[in-house]
Amino acid sequence: xxxxxxxxxxxxxxxxxxxxxxxxxxxxxxxxxxxxxxxxxxxxxxxxxxxxxxxxxxxxxxxxxxxxxxxxxxxxxxxxxxxxxxxxxxxxxxxxxxxxxxxxxxxxxxxxxxxxxxxxxxxxxxxxxxxxxxxxxxxxxxxxxxxxxxxxxxxxxxxxxxxxxxxxxxxxxxxxxxxxxxxxxxxxxxxxxxxxxxxxxxxxxxxxxxxxxxxxxxxxxxxxxxxxxxxxxxxxxxxxxxxxxxxxxxxxxxxxxxxxxxxxxxxxxxxxxxxxxxxxxxxxxxxxxxxxxxxxxxxxxxxxxxxxxxxxxxxxxxxxxxxxxxxxxxxxxxxxxxxxxxxxxxxxxxxxxxxxxxxxxxxxxxxxxxxxxxxxxxxxxxxxxxxxxxxxxxxxxxxxxxxxxxxx
Numbered sequence: 001x002x003x004x005x006x007x008x009x010x011x012x013x014x015x016x017x018x019x020x021x022x023x024x025x026x027x028x029x030x031x032x033x034x035x036x037x038x039x040x041x042x043x044x045x046x047x048x049x050x051x052x053x054x055x056x057x058x059x060x061x062x063x064x065x066x067x068x069x070x071x072x073x074x075x076x077x078x079x080x081x082x083x084x085x086x087x088x089x090x091x092x093x094x095x096x097x098x099x100x101x102x103x104x105x106x107x108x109x110x111x112x113x114x115x116x117x118x119x120x121x122x123x124x125x126x127x128x129x130x131x132x133x134x135x136x137x138x139x140x141x142x143x144x145x146x147x148x149x150x151x152x153x154x155x156x157x158x159x160x161x162x163x164x165x166x167x168x169x170x171x172x173x174x175x176x177x178x179x180x181x182x183x184x185x186x187x188x189x190x191x192x193x194x195x196x197x198x199x200x201x202x203x204x205x206x207x208x209x210x211x212x213x214x215x216x217x218x219x220x221x222x223x224x225x226x227x228x229x230x231x232x233x234x235x236x237x238x239x240x241x242x243x244x245x246x247x248x249x250x251x252x253x254x255x256x257x258x259x260x261x262x263x264x265x266x267x268x269x270x271x272x273x274x275x276x277x278x279x280x281x282x283x284x285x286x287x288x289x290x291x292x293x294x295x296x297x298x299x300x301x302x303x304x305x306x307x308x309x310x311x312x313x314x315x316x317x318x319x320x321x322x323x324x325x326x327x328x329x330x331x332x333x334x335x336x337x338x339x340x341x342x343x344x345x346x347x348x349x350x351x352x353x354x355x356x357x358x359x360x361x362x363x364x365x366x367x368x369x370x371x372x373x374x375x376x377x378x379x380x381x382x383x384x385x386x387x388x389x390x391x392x393x394x395x396x397x398x399x400x401x402x403x404x405x406x407x408x
Contacts, residue, residue, distance in 0.1 A: 099157045100334065100356040100387040104319050105129075107360040107384075110300055111330055112323035129321050131233060132301040134273035137206045138314050140341045142195045144405040145349065145397040146188035147217070152352070152392040154182065162382040164367050168322065168331035168357035169391055172222055173283070176214065176297045176322060177335045178355050179221040181391045189220040190405035191397070196273060207273040210234075211255060214277050225283040228292065229254040233276035235269025251278060275299040293326040312341040332358045334387075339395075349397040356387035 104110070113127035156163065168174055169181035192212040196205040211234070215227035231251040252270045255262040262270065278296040285291050300319045307313035318335040339351040361384045382388065400408070 098155065100390060102319075102332070102334070102358055102385045102387075105300065107332070107362065110321045110332065112296070112321065128276075128296065128323075129298055129300060131275040131298045132319075134207050134275045135299070135302045135304060135316055135318060137193060137208065137304075137316070137339075138306060138311065138341075139195070139206055140312070141193045141339070141349070142206045143193065144400050144402055145191045145193075146400055146408065147191045148188040148396045149185055149221075149353075150394040150396075151182055151184045152394060154392070155390045156388060157390065158382045158386060158388050162359065162364070162388050164359060164364055166329060166331070166363050166366060167359050167389055168333040169355060169389060170357075171327075171329070173218070173225070173281070173293070173295060174322070174324060174329060174331050175333055175355060175357065175391075176218070176277070176279075176295065177320065177333065177353070178391055178393065179218050179225075181355075183221060185220045187220070188396075188398075188408070189216040190400070190408045191216070192405070194271065209271050210274045210277045211252075211270045214279060218279065218281065222283065225281050227257065227279050227281045229256050229280040230270075231255070231278045232270060232272070232274035234272030234274035251276070254280075275302075291326075293324065295322060295324040297322045312343065314339050330363060332360065334358075337395075339397075347399050349395075351395045351397075353393050353395055355391045357389040357391070358384065358386075359388045360384045 110129045112129065163170065165171055169178060173179050175181065190212075192209040193206050194209050196207055210232050211230050215230050218227055219225055231254055233251055235252070253261050253267050255267055255270055261267055276296070276298045278294065280292060280294045282290060282292055298321050300321055302316060302318045304317075305315040316335075316337045316339070318337075320333050320335065322331045322333070323329070324331075334356045336354040336356070337351060338353075339349050342348045342350060359382075361378050364378050364384075
């Protein structure tokens, strides 16, 4: 059936650019009839292991090494049809590609509303976008882990000239997934993933404890900061008849660094499955003064892909909208995280995370004080639906117990 497979695969658009892929995938399909896996391996340029980038303008101008590529194992079903193959290969190509596209809802539907926008709207629309359903993870992610991050590099697919300080990752805290892009923290932080007995978030029912993880990760990447309060939208699931949609209309009460408002009695849904998190933090501003600031982040949607061969691999793709209230700063980005469970006595998880930052025309226009409808010049310079910056990190995780996590 070799010629049949070749003809079928060759019709997939992304493979027409490189005919050699047709033969490679046809070979893989024939070799693995039970569970077929295509493996793509590319070398990764590296940058210095530890670089604290406090001057964000310098980082934008200098950047890091060229685009880093994932080592990806993408599962293919034994009786794969053309549509299934196209979808699987499309995911793999996004993770490895030098260019990444938004491919999601419109910017207007994903943006946070300002008081001016809401007063002009005259509707009951909320001031934040709709959050997606919380992401689920494989059962081997349950429990406490250490998480160590190492910067690989950054690339700018459309050139450095289109960048702005309003780009996610250009400013400290402007990308909650990587609060200080370019910096390799010298130590690890504790993470927590919880088994959900109600299995509201997926077959395995393991979800990330955002209230636990986000403050620790934030302070790890930005040592001069201190998270003062955290809130999530945990516990508010609305059934829409198609598996459930997540209602982000209510944030939990604030859990303060003092411990007030953090107990189960005071805040029962704080550590429930969530797709929205808000934090208040103390930090040093560009002028060298200490100030209290806040940001709100919503995961708009996500896609998870798991290995059919041994179940020890997963790829999670998330789409985010973030608003830093005090700076009136709106950012958009996508997060690609690959995780693989180690098969050794020590256990642990290794992987990579990639952030693709986007710069809609209306945000870029703020840099040059353009009026509405006067951004035709920008439209001729770059594509707002293509990432303007891509950041890559390695991740290494080791299992620990709760006491070890407390002392970390």
